[in-house]
Amino acid sequence: DAGVIQSPRHEVTEMGQEVTLRCKPISGHDYLFWYRQTMMRGLELLIYFNNNVPIDDSGMPEDRFSAKMPNASFSTLKIQPSEPRDSAVYFCASSVLAGGNEQFFGPGTRLTVL
Amino acid sequence: AQSVTQLDSQVPVFEEAPVELRCNYSSSVSVYLFWYVQYPNQGLQLLLKYLSGSTLVKGINGFEAEFNKSQTSFHLRKPSVHISDTAEYFCAVSADAGGTSYGKLTFGQGTILTVHP
Numbered sequence: 573d574a575g576v577i578q579s580p581r582h583e584v585t586e587m588g589q590e591v592t593l594r595c596k597p598i599s600g601h602d603y604l605f606w607y608r609q610t611m612m613r614g615l616e617l618l619i620y621f622n623n624n625v626p627i628d629d630s631g632m633p634e635d636r637f638s639a640k641m642p643n644a645s646f647s648t649l650k651i652q653p654s655e656p657r658d659s660a661v662y663f664c665a666s667s668v669l670a671g672g673n674e675q676f677f678g679p680g681t682r683l684t685v686l
Numbered sequence: 687a688q689s690v691t692q693l694d695s696q697v698p699v700f701e702e703a704p705v706e707l708r709c710n711y712s713s714s715v716s717v718y719l720f721w722y723v724q725y726p727n728q729g730l731q732l733l734l735k736y737l738s739g740s741t742l743v744k745g746i747n748g749f750e751a752e753f754n755k756s757q758t759s760f761h762l763r764k765p766s767v768h769i770s771d772t773a774e775y776f777c778a779v780s781a782d783a784g785g786t787s788y789g790k791l792t793f794g795q796g797t798i799l800t801v802h803p
Contacts, residue, residue: 576729603789603790605790614793614795614796615776615793615796617790617793620789620790622789627789627790628790663729663730665730667789669789672718672720672735672737672780672782673718673780673789673790673791674720674732674735675730675791676732677722677729677730677731678729679728679729680728680729
């Protein structure tokens with residue numbers, strides 16, 4: 573299996589632009605998670621899905637952030653408009669309940685907003 | 687809900703010395719416990735996990751952890767560290783059934799292990 577796939581790996585954009593991050597979970601996994609990691613705040617859970625349905629989006633920082641999962645093999649995290657404080661590494665992870673909810677992480681997308 | 691406290695934000699050690707990274711958790715239900723490692727500029731990788739059974743769990747790269755239910759701890763240990771063990775280590779917990787947080791992991795703040803030559 574290829575593992576969790578994220579694209580792009582690096583994104584540099586200017587303040588005010590729309591940013592879309594993409595994630596392909598491991599086939600057969602029914603949970604998908606979006607995290608943000610910064611030096612100041614550490615690893616934060618933004619939102620997670622079960623069977624393509626958002627379960628908990630309480631970690632989404634504000635209305636500029638949105639996430640979708642149109643099917644079992646694809647999810648997006650969108651920031652519109654982007655701000656410099658959104659600069660971070662964004663991780664996607666997937667899991668199944670069997671095995672204790674172990675999560676498998678993607679390599680991350682490093683976002684820089686100028 | 688669950689919470690995780692990693693008692694040390696940074697742990698410096700010399701190569702070939704033993705190390706212990708401390709993790710305490712709180713939960714109103716039974717839990718599963720995990721340690722993840724994050725090398726620089728990489729995603730998180732699973733080191734080891736406790737689901738049930740023996741309280742001493744062995745993982746990759748010579749690490750092990752012991753689940754102590756009475757002390758609600760899951761400390762990570764390695765008898766002799768290498769330079770390549772320099773990384774950030776995260777303790778995490780999940781509920782084993784039910785509840786509003788079922789299916790997700792709650793992570794600690796991380797411990798940066800730096801191994802010096």
